[in-house]
Amino acid sequence: MILTIESSLKTFKPVTFHQGLNVLLSDKSDSSTEKQTRNSAGKTSLVEIIHFLMGSDCDKDSLFRVPQLVEHTFRGRFRISGEEFTIQRGGAEPAKVFLLSGGEDRKDIPKRLDKATELFFVSNTNWKAFLGHSMFALPLDERGTVFAESYTPSFRAMFSYFARRRDSGGFIGPERQAEKQHRSDWQVNLSYLLGLDWQIPYEFTKVRLREKTLDELRKAVRAGALGQVVGSVAELRPQVTIADARANKLRRALSSFEVHESYKEFSRRAAHAKSEMQTIVRRVVSLNENLEYLEGALNSERVPQRSDIHQLYAAAGIELPGIALRRFDEVGEFYESVVANRRVHLKNETAILREKISAEEAEVVRLDAERSGILQGLDGRGALDDFLTLQRELADSEAQAATLRERFKAAEMLEGESTKLDIDRANLQRRLQEDHHIRSEALTQAILIIAEAIGSLYDDRAGRLVVEATDNGPEFRISIEGDRGGGISNIEIFCFDLALLKVVTARYGGPGFLLHDSHLFDGVDERQIAGALQLGLEATQGKKMQYIVTMNSDIFARLPLPNTIDPKKVVLDTRLSDVGEDGGLFGFRFG
Secondary structure (H helix, E strand, O other): OEEEEEEOOOOOOOEEOOOEEEEEEEEOOOOOOOOOOOOOOOHHHHHHHHHHHOOOOOOOOOHHHOOOOOOOEEEEEEEEOOEEEEEEEEOOOOOEEEEEEOOOOOOOOOOEEEOOOOEEEEEHHHHHHHHHHHHHOOOOOOOOOHHHOOOOOOHHHHHOOOEOOHHHOOOOEOOEOOOOOOHHHHHHHHHHHOOOOOHHHHHHHHHHHHHHHHHHHHHHHHOOOOOOOOOOHHHHHHHHHHHHHHHHHHHHHHHOOOOOHHHHHHHHHHHHHHHHHHHHHHHHHHHHHHHHHHHHHHHHOOOOOHHHHHHHHHHOOOOOOHHHHHHHHHHHHHHHHHHHHHHHHHHHHHHHHHHHHHHHHHHHHHHHHHHHHHHHHHOOOOHHHHHHHHHHHHHHHHHHHHHHHHHHHHHHHHHHHHHHHHHHHHHHHHHHHHHHHHOHHHHHHHHHHHHHHHHHHOOOOOEEEEEEEEEOEEEEEEEEOOOOOOOHHHHHHHHHHHHHHHHHHHHOOOOOEEEEOHHHHOOOOHHHHHHHHHHHHHHHOOOOOEEEEEEEHHHHHHOOOOOOOOHHHHEOOOOEEOOOOOOOOOOOOOO
């Protein structure tokens, strides 16, 4: 149950709820149009706040990230599993759900202390896990369970049936709570809520994913992107057979082929000559590098100039004595002799390297001539040439056969997968039919609730819930006799949601409330609206449950309400208005 909704925003109008029927009214001015901004009165925004406190995403386009609200928090008091919780969440830190009260002694809520506020909070992920466990008996820890997989029942998907949002397309049809909700999502989640085997539609989802992949491959084949790579089984079978036969024939011919010993010896000698030539070339490269180094050293060798020393001392203003000059002459002569000897040594080393390089190059020429002669001798001789040609043909044939076999396997997979998918669909449909038979009691409960609701709303119409086991998974629809006017499709949604409230509350506990935005009753006859409020009251009064409706005051005033509905008791004290700047839920307007 929802007890209160508040905000740190000073102009926000707090809303207090009670057990049974709750009607939040909004006064509408004569000049109001359907294109009023979404927060002009705030009926729809109240639904968004409840979703926000119940763990909805808060991306950059969220209502709670607009500049006027992002620094403010929203607070709600709820009764969950018989315990009261006061929680707080804001757009600035949407990942944190602060527990202001409740859950102090619970081990199933992993709490942490926020250092900035000194308040305990739980991550939004763990908060949703707790809510899913408390309301719908989902596992607290999904790890290691089937619920950890994609396309399995989730808290947010199931909760959205109990608080449909118009902006998300929640009023399109009974089975969908959002326009973009995929078939797999509503099939799995509704099966779970109604007590059916949800893993069968889950398996249908996996079949559809396989079919999607297969369709993409087929499109690629038809478009030519894979046509040359895959092909068809019928076309590829003879190609594979012929290619394998050719490769086997060449393999047998090669195994019985003998080359004369002299040809083998010539072949070995030619290969040895080529190897020797490559080795010599590598040595010549190293010798040339050494030669280049020695020549550079030879060119850099020179005797120090005595004039450099004289200039040094002259710059210092010192005149060298004669004996010092004689010593310098002696040292200079010594260095001249050393340099002369080193230059002679370097020239000798250079000459030796040049001789080695010449010898190596001559050997390369000799080996190349020898190899050319051997190859010329072998050319056209027959046996070896035929042997090598046979080897090349066998290698080409084996490669072609291997490629064709892979294409054949891919084609078999594509065609076989299509057949297997048809078989899997048929088996799943049979399992679905058996499950609906086994769990007929669960279906009967929902069918009777909806039939009774439609019967009380229409004197001249009958209706029923149809749950069909098709080859595309379970189909859920409500059929009301007669034309489709007078908002009948919206009444179908109301009856479906009312059945979910009763069934889920009895089976799992549920959220304890059903919330309908006033847009659900657009186009609905006033007698049916009054009847729906009566049904909501009967389903919740005295059962610690709520049916909450937002509605324009002018429409509510015209309703032919039965005596069992006392407007003073069901209408909430908080009253909204689209008249003026401060009449809405937030107390001001923003774009």
